[in-house]
Amino acid sequence: MKSKIIFAGFMASAAFFTLLGYELMRSSATVLFKAAYGAERLPLIMACMPVVVLVGVWGYGQLLSRFGPRMTLQISTYASALLMVIGFLLLELEIIWVTPLLFLLKEFYVVLLIEQYWSYINSELDASSAKKLNGPITGIAGMGGVVGGILVAQLAIPLGTHALVLLAALVLLPSAWIANAAYRRFGEPAFRTDEPPKSLTEGIGWRAVRSNPKLLSLLLIVIASQVTAAVLDFKFQLILSDTFAGRIDEETALQGQFWFVLNLVTVLVQFVVTPLLLTWVALRWIHLMMPAVHCCTIAWAVIEPSLFSVGLAFFLFKVFDYSVFRGAKELVYLPLNFDARFRAKEFIDVFGYRTSKGGSSVVVTMLQSVGVAMSSYYLFIALILASLWSVLVFPLTRPEGTIDES
Numbered sequence: 001m002k003s004k005i006i007f008a009g010f011m012a013s014a015a016f017f018t019l020l021g022y023e024l025m026r027s028s029a030t031v032l033f034k035a036a037y038g039a040e041r042l043p044l045i046m047a048c049m050p051v052v053v054l055v056g057v058w059g060y061g062q063l064l065s066r067f068g069p070r071m072t073l074q075i076s077t078y079a080s081a082l083l084m085v086i087g088f089l090l091l092e093l094e095i096i097w098v099t100p101l102l103f104l105l106k107e108f109y110v111v112l113l114i115e116q117y118w119s120y121i122n123s124e125l126d127a128s129s130a131k132k133l134n135g136p137i138t139g140i141a142g143m144g145g146v147v148g149g150i151l152v153a154q155l156a157i158p159l160g161t162h163a164l165v166l167l168a169a170l171v172l173l174p175s176a177w178i179a180n181a182a183y184r185r186f187g188e189p190a191f192r193t194d195e196p197p198k199s200l201t202e203g204i205g206w207r208a209v210r211s212n213p214k215l216l217s218l219l220l221i222v223i224a225s226q227v228t229a230a231v232l233d234f235k236f237q238l239i240l241s242d243t244f245a246g247r248i249d250e251e252t253a254l255q256g257q258f259w260f261v262l263n264l265v266t267v268l269v270q271f272v273v274t275p276l277l278l279t280w281v282a283l284r285w286i287h288l289m290m291p292a293v294h295c296c297t298i299a300w301a302v303i304e305p306s307l308f309s310v311g312l313a314f315f316l317f318k319v320f321d322y323s324v325f326r327g328a329k330e331l332v333y334l335p336l337n338f339d340a341r342f343r344a345k346e347f348i349d350v351f352g353y354r355t356s357k358g359g360s361s362v363v364v365t366m367l368q369s370v371g372v373a374m375s376s377y378y379l380f381i382a383l384i385l386a387s388l389w390s391v392l393v394f395p396l397t398r399p400e401g402t403i404d405e406s
Contacts, residue, residue, distance in 0.1 A: 003186075007124055008133045010182035011117050015141030017175035018113050023148025023263070024168035025084070025106040027255040028161045030237070033103040035248045036096045039241035042234055045100050049358030052104050056112060057351045064342060070183040073116045077176040080109040084169035091162045102165065107354055114141075115349040117179065119342045122333045123189040130334055131278045134327040139270035142263055142322060149260025156252040164252075189338055208344035215340070217396040218332055219348045221287075223356040224389040228294065229321065230357040231378040231385075232314040234364070239307050262315055269323040278327055284397035286328045290320050291389040298386055302379045310379070332396075 033045060063072040083105055090098040125133060152164060209215045244251035277286050297313040329349075333341050360381075 001129065004125060004129045004133065007182065007186050008121070008137050009140075010178060010185070011121050012137045012140035014175045014179040014182065015114060015117050015137070016144035017171050017178070018110065018117075019141055019144035019263075020148040020151075021144075021168040021171040021175070022106065022110040023145050023152060023256070023259055024164040024171070025102070025110075027152045027156070027252050027259065028164040028168070029099070029102040029106040031161055031248055031252045031255065032091070033099045034237065034241055036099045039237050042237060043360075043364035045103055046107075046230065046358050046360075047362040047364075048100075048104060049107060050355040050362075051358075052108055053351050053354040053358070056108055057346055060112065060346055060350075061343060068188055069116065069120060069342060070180065070188050073113070073120075073179055073183075074176055076109075076112055076116070077172055077179070080105070080113065081169040081172040081176075083109075084165055084172075088162060088166040088169070091165065107357070108350075111350045111353050112346075113175070115346055118330055118333075118349075119345050120183070120189070122330060122341050122345075123338075124186060125334070127331065127334050130331060132275060134278065134330055135270050135272075135274035135323075138274065138323060138326050139267050142267040142270055145263030145322075146260060146267060149256050149258075149263055152256025153253050153260060154256075156256060157249045161249060161252050189342075206347055208340045209347055212340070212344070214332060214396055214398075215344055215348065217392055218329065219352050221389055221392045221396060222348055222352040223359075224385045224392060225291075225321070225325070226353050226356040227360040228298075228382045228385045228389070229314075229317055230360045231364075231382045232298070232310070232317060235310050235378040236314045239310060243307065258311070258315075262318055263322075265315075266319045266322045269319060270327075274323050274327045277324060278331070282397075283328060283331065284393060286324060287393040287397055288390060290325055291386045291393070293320065294386040295383060295390070298379060298383045302383060305379065313379075313382075 034042070037045075060072065060076065063075055067075070084102075087098050087102045087105070091102075121134075121137065122130070151167070155167075156164065209219055240251060240254070244254065294313070294317055297309075297316050301309040301313045333345055
């Protein structure tokens with residue numbers, strides 16, 4: 001058990017720096033895009049995500065087949081940092097078309113890196129260890145978000161929003177070093193060294209997902225949950241833009257404060273609530289609890305829409321998403337083989353997460369183009385999808401047997 005705790009410490013520390021950098025990128029890239037193109041165009045840029053993610057996950061699959069998980073993680077980490085540095089230099093040259101590219105980058109790189117950490121964690125921990133350590137791992141990692149939120153709130157005005165992009169690139173360096181040290185100390189999961197997958201569906205992990213009913217149910221839950229998150233975020237960002245019109249750095253600072261508090265609460269839940277739930281409560285009830293809470297908070301926001309009610313619904317959604325949902329979801333992957341943990345997981349947790357947001361954005365953009373005021377319907381859409389989520393829990397948590405290796 002001691003070696004597993006040390007391993008968990010390595011991976012949690014790598015994730016700490018990754019999430020610290022993500023907080024710097026999340027607030028800065030979002031505000032910079034809104035300042036350049038307006039909050040009403042957030043659905044338009046998110047509509048580009050399916051293409052970006054499909055290409056990215058395919059590229060990940062090719063790297064994984066050629067180099068294995070350790071080198072793939074190193075390449076994707078350093079490539080992300082390099083793109084941020086290039087983005088910062090273009091911002092300094094006042095080239096505003098880089099802002100949508102930075103927005104797409106911040107949406108993609110964090111899930112790509114974090115899910116690679118979890119693929120490795122799920123390869124090294126058994127179910128008993130995972131129930132005890134998943135909460136603390138996410139808690140330590142979440143502290144990176146807390147520190148990042150503090151830095152955004154403190155540095156956005158004196159340094160400017162542009163500088164946060166460069167800082168986000170720099171803090172990816174220790175995450176790469178720590179993750180590499182973990183692989184060298186604890187070993188690399190066995191992987192196939194034959195030629196890369198011949199088909200696109202095999203390369204991106206879809207074949208492994210469609211052959212396993214539980215993984216398919218998990219994919220649908222991820223899609224429903226993340227479309228809910230997207231429309232709540234759209235509504236929240238619209239309200240913030242109206243409140244801080246023309247005050248870019250002040251809005252960046254407020255977003256930093258919001259995410260600081262959110263991440264602080266998340267860390268407390270990760271350390272205290274998540275391990276207790278995973279150890280003592282049946283998985284079905286854990287998965288049912290989350291959409292039930294979201295239905296209640298979103299229903300209140302529908303009845304009394306305001307900055308506080310919408311902000312609270314979004315706040316609680318992200319707290320559960322980063323803590324309890326993360327811990328419960330990872331247990332699904334533990335019994336699976338290499339392809340399922342490293343390919344199917346990336347398909348579900350990278351492609352599924354980001355493409356669901358992008359797909360919803362495509363629909364929103366199309367409806368807005370024909371004159372539909374979609375902002376009036378965001379909360380209703382979120383309520384419907386949260387209800388659908390609760391129904392999908394039952395096939396995911398059916399009691400018979402365990403998940404097959406196939």
